[in-house]
Amino acid sequence: MAGGYDDRDGKIWLDGTLVPWRDAKVHILTHAMHYASSVFEGERAYGGKIFKSVAHSERLKRSAELIDFQVPWTVEQIEEAKYATMKANGLSDAYVRAIAWRGAGEDMGVASARNPVRLAVAAWEWGAYYGDAKMKGAKLDISKWKRPSPETIPCHAKAAGLYMICTMSKHAAEAKGCSDAMMFDYRGYVAEATGANIFFVKDGEVHTPLPDCFLNGLTRQTVVQMLKEKGITVHERHIMPEELEGFEQCWLTGTAAEVTPVGQIGDYTFEVGALARDISDSYEKLVRA
Template sequence: MVGAYDDRDGKIWMDGKMLDWRDAKVHVLTHALHYASSVFEGERAYGGKIFLSREHSERLLTSGRLIDMEIPYTVDQIEAAKTEVLAANGFTDAYVRVVAFRGAGEDMGVASSRNPVRMAVAAWEWGAYYGAAKMQGAKLDLSKWKRPSPETIPSAAKAAGLYMICTMSKHAAEAKGCSDAMMLDYRGYVAEATGANIFFVRDGEVHTPLADCFLNGLTRQTVIRMLKERGITVHERHIMPEELEGFQQCWLTGTAAEVTPVGQIGDYRFEVGALTRDIAEAYEKLVRA
């Protein structure tokens, strides 16, 4: 599938109906467009089966509640919609995007309790999120923007508005020839990339930032479990940026990113080592099992 995302062949599930791709539209006064009242999930189907599908659907509902937006669908109904979309488009391996948002209604200010909560499910074929970096190791910039304190945002929600600084950070990184950017948190600790969690290796042990002010990704949780099953020590802790000099390997995790090696962050360089390759290969086998 090629072309702009609003001009493609295919089907999108929207508010309980299957629509032609180009007909899945919203009004310009949709509340989410103006006030970011939107949550979403990014998922991948492998061989016709979405990896951790129910966990994604459950998190969508949780994210909605965290931003005071009750989504009018059950987990089973969301699961059924995703299955319908894959079948309608004839996909077995695909990226699946579920989005719930406050639509246009009687309110057009910050408050929007009288506006309907809508939901859509789309899917498309999507290769490696970082392209060739999936094998060679991604190059990351250091973002000037920091992940905010959980006292200022609902950091456990996968909410659209929380990605604004991620978009800005990634644009700046791409302008420098990088694939992505690593962000610090409001305290100055290493946090994550713009859409993926981050892991480091030192002397055979793994270190990853404590997810206390950013999304604890489902892929992150899966990879931590895989490492522990292999008897590898995993330290979930606060990591200072100057510690990067002492790490030998690095990788990113996320539904879109899967497990992607990192070769460079700013002036720090990392090898695409045996543990990185092993986890990437094991994850690929797991999602296709």
């Protein structure tokens, strides 16, 4: 599939109906466009099976509740929509995007309780998120933006509005020749990348930031469990910036990123070592099992 994301062949599931890709449109006064009242999921399918599909559908509904609306479809209906979309597009290995949002309606101010909630599912072929970084390690910038306090945002929702500073951070990183950016949180602790969680290795043990002000990714949870099953000690804790110098390996996790080794963050360098390669390989085997 090639071309802009608005100009492709195929089908998109929109409010219960599979429509031609180019016809999946919303009105310019859609509330989500003006006030970011939308939530979404990114999922990958391997061999016709979406990895942790139900967990993603459950999180979509939970994210909506966290930003004060209800998705008027059940988890089962969302599941049916995702697989119908893949089938309609002839896809077995795919990236699947489900998104729910407040549409255009009677309200066009900050409040939008009378506007309908809409749901769409799209799917397309998508390769490695960071290109060849799985072999040589991704290069990360350090963002000037910080993940906000839970008192200021619903930080555990996968909500579109929370990604604004991520987009800005990634654009700044790409302008410097980097693949992505690592972000600190509002207290100055290491947090995550713009769309992926982060892990470090030191002396054979793994350290990963405590997700108390950012999304505890499903891939992150999977990798933590995999490491523990391998008998590797995992420390979920607050990590100070000065600790970066002492870590030997690093990797990112996320549905799009899968498990991607990191070779550099700012001035800090990391080995694409045995544990990073092992967990990346083990993850690939798990999702394709």
